[in-house]
Amino acid sequence: MVSLKDISVRCGVSVATVSKALNGHKDVSEATKERLIKAAKEMGYFPNSQARALKTNRTYNLGVMFLDEAGSGLTHEFFARLLNSFKTEAESAGYDITFINRDMGSRKMTTYEHCKYRNVDGVIIACTDFSSPDVYEVINGDIPVVTIDHTFECRSSVLSNNEQGIEELVNYAYSMGHRKIAYIQGNKSAVAEKRLKGFLQSMSQKKLEIRSEWVITADYHNPELTYKYTKQLLENDNTPTCIFMPDDYSAIGGYNAIKDMGLRIGRDVSVIGYDGIAYATLVSPKLTTYAQDTEEIGVRAAKKLIALIEEPQTTFHEVITIGGSLVKGESVGKIN
Amino acid sequence: MVSLKDISVRCGVSVATVSKALNGHKDVSEATKERLIKAAKEMGYFPNSQARALKTNRTYNLGVMFLDEAGSGLTHEFFARLLNSFKTEAESAGYDITFINRDMGSRKMTTYEHCKYRNVDGVIIACTDFSSPDVYEVINGDIPVVTIDHTFECRSSVLSNNEQGIEELVNYAYSMGHRKIAYIQGNKSAVAEKRLKGFLQSMSQKKLEIRSEWVITADYHNPELTYKYTKQLLENDNTPTCIFMPDDYSAIGGYNAIKDMGLRIGRDVSVIGYDGIAYATLVSPKLTTYAQDTEEIGVRAAKKLIALIEEPQTTFHEVITIGGSLVKGESVGKIN
DNA sequence: GCTGTTATCGAAAACGTTTTTAAAATTAAA
């Protein structure tokens, strides 16, 4: 690989001036600056990122921390889309992505140690168990952090408007005539709490009865569990006319339960999902759901994290909330 | 961060000995080795990966090159699962993953230049346009490479048994009584070629008529296009009894087309997918498909790539083929 | 001319490792 030294000998100039020329310092004349930049381009020079990082303590690498389990993480469409937009935005600013884990290779290391080992400039934490000690260690460390859908004190975060999203969905169901609404929710997390709060709020606002056996805690991304609870809800004598599912993916389980019972989705029972993944519009009948703006969430998270890295003094911590949009599918029928 | 020097002053020994002790060299006494390792652990030492990389030219980073477009890449379940298992295997060997692209930040760079800039030890190429100049440049470079589902001369690759997979599916359809079989295939790629070959072979082996208007080139991962072509196939007077789709995801488009025409999947028209993604078993009726062993493909690719990196002389190039398995869903009905 | 200021450049140190080479300490051989 061609180095600064190669350029310096070819142009009869010192290594220092080449470095300064390429980095746009002012104490090198325009003439030589141009000459050196031209030579660098001709010779196909690219800085050695390791050497640069060693000197500057900046790797231009962002750590991504997420729950790395089967069925979650990369294969989770919400996360995949989020990561995709985060990655695109980061790359346009010159940053690469590194997945941060524990127990790399034979060495035992914590997630935080992994960050230190790779010297990531910042970390984004998403779709993970925010109560784990691994998260705690990173949050209390000295690396800039942005969290997704969870807020820590003195740390920036980007949130989807989960509370409002559910409220809009309840309002929509109400406007379609539904009064008997059940809610199968995801498991313990800040997101689940927010959504539950939104559900309870708008239900009581509409003066609708909230039956405790109609508020069920299942799991995200788990169609089997949703299948089971949906069946359970519909086997009783008094059944809801509309069921909220933990998310679009697990809503498929609800779909199957309803079909298996010989009922029609949108006619006999209405179904509402959450997320707005691709399948929501592919499945039949089309799923009514609330589309989270993963694109915007990822972009804003990246922008914020990079700002925290590059302008630490002028950047303040904030909680950014990104709105989504109601997607009217065909899974909610009209009742009169 | 604690460095070798910190350990050396605390233990009254030179930096060199600390380095050698921690790296298990033989020219340091057992006593001091133990002492230094213990001190390192106590002080929470982790090597500075940049400094090490600068000296050794080994970053313990693997580049991942893939088609980074909307609807492809990370949000593509096949790739996501592949990447997931590749990543897990790589990490257990101490390697991190870096996504390799072109045009990082403001600098214009090719994918290969990106590899050089980040000094990745090896590259895996998957789910991309293998005819692009970017791929060509990497293939002709001096970095160890493993390709997925495409073979280059003198380069190792891991292939899914696409040819055999389709053959098994044709045989299955045949065994269910189907004689009029249509094939909507993905677009130009080594995979599409292999599958087409498998299709034509087993069709002629069964002495089944191959109608040219029943072999349609659509696109992978494109339900809209599949929807269109499925409708087209079923609108004619002479219609196939079984339709092969490019993949499971686009098969949903076929499902919708059939439903929209008032036909029943598995009864009036049978449908066959390819991939074995999660939705294949969630959709109703369950999709008959061929499950690719993404887990195994990812693991083998990682193992091979790391072998090429760590034991270049004793490792030979090879083409590894990974078998999949037929998944009998409910989308293929019996004909007599 | 002389001095002081400014623009331009180079020398050298530093970042944290690894590795080579040489020195010191220990052991074995004579």
Add this chain to the structure above:
DNA sequence: TTTAATTTTAAAAACGTTTTCGATAACAGC
């Protein structure tokens, strides 16, 4: 004992950058 062989340690160079500081040259004002 002395010498030779071996083990153990240290010094120093190197990887490719960035950055500080000092040096030189040019130029202005007097």
